[in-house]
Amino acid sequence: MTVQLPLEKSDLAPTAETGSGISAILPDLAFRRMSIVNVIFYGEPATDAGWVLIDTGLSTSRQAIIEAAERRFGRTRPPSAILMTHGHFDHAGSLEALAQHWDVPVYAHRMEFPYLNGQASYPPADPLVGGGAMALLSPLYPRSPVDVGQWLQPLPQDGSVPFMPGWTWLHTPGHAPGHVSFWRAADRCLIAGDAIVTTGQESIYEVMTQRPEMHGPPRYLTPDWDAAQRSVLELAALEPEVIITGHGPPVRGANMRARLHQLADNFREIAVPAGRPYALDPAKPGKRGNDTYR
Ligand SMILES: [Zn+2]
Numbered sequence: 001m002t003v004q005l006p007l008e009k010s011d012l013a014p015t016a017e018t019g020s021g022i023s024a025i026l027p028d029l030a031f032r033r034m035s036i037v038n039v040i041f042y043g044e045p046a047t048d049a050g051w052v053l054i055d056t057g058l059s060t061s062r063q064a065i066i067e068a069a070e071r072r073f074g075r076t077r078p079p080s081a082i083l084m085t086h087g088h089f090d091h092a093g094s095l096e097a098l099a100q101h102w103d104v105p106v107y108a109h110r111m112e113f114p115y116l117n118g119q120a121s122y123p124p125a126d127p128l129v130g131g132g133a134m135a136l137l138s139p140l141y142p143r144s145p146v147d148v149g150q151w152l153q154p155l156p157q158d159g160s161v162p163f164m165p166g167w168t169w170l171h172t173p174g175h176a177p178g179h180v181s182f183w184r185a186a187d188r189c190l191i192a193g194d195a196i197v198t199t200g201q202e203s204i205y206e207v208m209t210q211r212p213e214m215h216g217p218p219r220y221l222t223p224d225w226d227a228a229q230r231s232v233l234e235l236a237a238l239e240p241e242v243i244i245t246g247h248g249p250p251v252r253g254a255n256m257r258a259r260l261h262q263l264a265d266n267f268r269e270i271a272v273p274a275g276r277p278y279a280l281d282p283a284k285p286g287k288r289g290n291d292t293y294r
């Protein structure tokens with residue numbers, strides 16, 4: 001029996017629909033759900049200040065992201081940069097196309113670089129832990145590694161986030177070696193990528209219903225469960241007020257935080273698939289092709 005941590009309606013962050021499928025969580029933070037994955041827009045639409053795209057959805061999401069961006073920020077305002085929480089195919093699917101379209105820098109943690117500059121593919125998804133989302137998305141598995149090498153920049157050493165004043169990036173590995181989360185202390189706002197998610201991803205039923213729950217990283221692509229737990233403990237210790245994750249609705253408030261601590265403190269029982277941890281060989285830099293996804 002898997003332990004689950006359901007979230008109530010009152011745990012969902014209120015959002016305002018602003019057109020083109022975009023939901024605003026805060027005046028300067030909005031997202032659009034692309035099929036099963038969220039892409040995030042940071043920046044105030046009404047000002048001349050720049051804006052930033054965080055993650056890029058599936059390979060089929062390119063046009064919808066451009067349309068949503070133009071709707072929110074105007075036709076003549078490309079983003080200042082694209083930031084990546086990590087490089088999995090459901091977050092980096094439209095990355096090459098968008099980097100080309102806007103010709104802007106792409107920031108990521110150095111440990112994700114091999115997966116973003118064409119050097120390596122991720123280890124294979126673990127089929128034994130339930131791959132609902134993976135099965136659903138199998139036609140979209142990448143055929144070759146992502147390569148945005150010419151636009152790729154490391155996140156600054158000092159923890160600051162380019163074009164996002166007041167934010168810091170946190171290294172939250174486990175689900176991916178260079179996975180990062182973004183944190184704004186002033187209003188305790190957290191962009192958590194897939195370090196935690198707020199809906200189950202392991203069965204097609206869960207993916208279709210998107211029932212809100214506090215959930216560890218998607219199981220099928222998480223190679224390092226010890227690191228994943230340390231990351232969740234670190235995020236819980238921040239006591240976030242609002243969280244938007246890579247999958248599922250944005251959440252907020254005290255009951256949500258209680259569930260997050262439950263997840264962090266009982267991570268092995270709740271998040272880690274039975275019979276694990278398993279350790280996959282990290283993908284080798286230098287390896288080309290992408291047999292692992294076939
Ligand atoms: Zn992921």
Ligand SMILES: [Zn+2]
Binds near residue numbers: 088091218
């Ligand atoms: Zn994901």
